[in-house]
Amino acid sequence: MKIVDVAVGVIKRQDMIYVSKRADTLHQGGLWEFPGGKKEADETIAQALIRELFEEVNIQVLNPIPLMVIEHDYGDKKVRLDVMLVEEFSGEPSSQENQLSRWVKIADLAQYDFPAANLSIIEKLQQLAS
Ligand SMILES: Nc1nc2c([nH]c(=O)n2[C@@H]2O[C@H](COP(=O)(O)OP(=O)(O)OP(=O)(O)O)[C@@H](O)[C@H]2O)c(=O)[nH]1
Numbered sequence: 468m469k470i471v472d473v474a475v476g477v478i479k480r481q482d483m484i485y486v487s488k489r490a491d492t493l494h495q496g497g498l499w500e501f502p503g504g505k506k507e508a509d510e511t512i513a514q515a516l517i518r519e520l521f522e523e524v525n526i527q528v529l530n531p532i533p534l535m536v537i538e539h540d541y542g543d544k545k546v547r548l549d550v551m552l553v554e555e556f557s558g559e560p561s562s563q564e565n566q567l568s569r570w571v572k573i574a575d576l577a578q579y580d581f582p583a584a585n586l587s588i589i590e591k592l593q594q595l596a597s
Pocket residue numbers: 471473474475493494495499500501502503504505506519544546548582583584585
């Protein structure tokens with residue numbers, strides 16, 4: 468199965484992270500996510516992140532910092548999540564795609580249901596915060 472490259476942005480301000488709910492009809496629908504999406508063939512992963520976060524939440528990413536890379540096989544789909552920490556951005560995140568979105572304290576992220584691949588991201592954020 469072909470692996471899908473995904474740029475994922477962990478948008479952070481103080482002890483809060485911006486999360487959105489995936490539409491029920493999508494892959495891993497109904498779960499919470501960090502904004503992002505599939506890399507196009509002609510893009511670098513940083514370019515994909517900048518484009519996706521502008522399209523999805525209307526911010527200009529300034530200085531993304533690589534956090535981790537996660538490969539996960541969902542059975543119906545294999546993904547490689549290139550996860551980047553986004554602490555420098557201009558604009559105020561707001562959902563452009565009718566997604567429910569909110570700022571959540573890092574300590575409270577575990578109360579939200581995320582796709583299985585995201586669990587190690589949340590663990591890492593909680594380690595960094597403690
Ligand atoms: N954006 C995002 N995708 C994630 C996360 N965790 C995770 O497993 N994924 C998976 O990554 C894949 C691509 O993400 P996506 O659906 O946002 O892609 P996209 O924005 O390009 O959407 P599109 O297909 O409607 O153009 C999906 O299969 C999704 O399930 C996450 O935290 N954020």
